[in-house]
Amino acid sequence: MACTLEPEYHRGMAVTDANPDSFRRMDESTAEQWAHIGARTFENQGRVADRMIMLLESLAEISDGFITDQLTHCLQTATMAEKAGADDEMIFGALMHDVGKAISVPNHGAISAEMIKPYVRDDVYKAILNHQDFQGKHYYGHFGAPTDLRYTKYDQTESWWPLCAEFTDDWDQQAFDPDAETYPLEHFEPLIRKVTATTKQALGD
Ligand SMILES: [Fe+2]
Ligand SMILES: [Fe+2]
Numbered sequence: 001m002a003c004t005l006e007p008e009y010h011r012g013m014a015v016t017d018a019n020p021d022s023f024r025r026m027d028e029s030t031a032e033q034w035a036h037i038g039a040r041t042f043e044n045q046g047r048v049a050d051r052m053i054m055l056l057e058s059l060a061e062i063s064d065g066f067i068t069d070q071l072t073h074c075l076q077t078a079t080m081a082e083k084a085g086a087d088d089e090m091i092f093g094a095l096m097h098d099v100g101k102a103i104s105v106p107n108h109g110a111i112s113a114e115m116i117k118p119y120v121r122d123d124v125y126k127a128i129l130n131h132q133d134f135q136g137k138h139y140y141g142h143f144g145a146p147t148d149l150r151y152t153k154y155d156q157t158e159s160w161w162p163l164c165a166e167f168t169d170d171w172d173q174q175a176f177d178p179d180a181e182t183y184p185l186e187h188f189e190p191l192i193r194k195v196t197a198t199t200k201q202a203l204g205d
Pocket of ligand 2: 073077097172
């Protein structure tokens with residue numbers, strides 16, 4: 001049965017578009033109901049960028065003893081990526097690489113990587129997923145931990161390996177300078193919206 005509710009919108013997202021005619025159990029669903037849900041989900045895709053921006057903004061509250069807050073660090077990393085000529089997906093990855101710290105620091109790389117996975121190519125996903133182990137080269141020695149994880153845990157012939165090395169060595173580990181050039185979040189907003197407008201992921205991926 002077709003839904004007759006007209007949705008209301010907040011920040012471009014439909015917020016009152018629940019369908020009273022939809023199923024109570026998935027095994028009782030119809031193709032028509034799923035077509036309706038699919039159309040609404042597509043219309044609301046802008047919510048992804050909104051939520052990512054919201055989480056990035058929340059990083060301004062997190063410093064944890066670093067000289068810069070984590071939003072500044074992410075913006076500065078993305079600024080370095082952009083100035084080095086990285087493409088849109090890699091700039092987006094650089095911007096989002098530590099956004100997982102908004103939820104949990106120990107597994108932030110995996111959280112960040114999964115957030116961007118549907119919107120970037122596999123090399124960018126893997127570079128962000130594994131960036132902490134690569135970053136260890138620059139400071140794990142202070143903790144008595146191995147600094148060569150990038151060589152012992154990973155295969156250097158993997159296509160993402162050089163990208164992850166460039167990301168951590170040239171941008172991420174250098175982006176804690178309060179005096180370095182740092183583009184504002186507004187600069188990256190069109191890029192966030194563009195990259196997250198469509199997903200590369202299909203059902204079953
Ligand atoms: Fe990180
Ligand atoms: Fe970082």
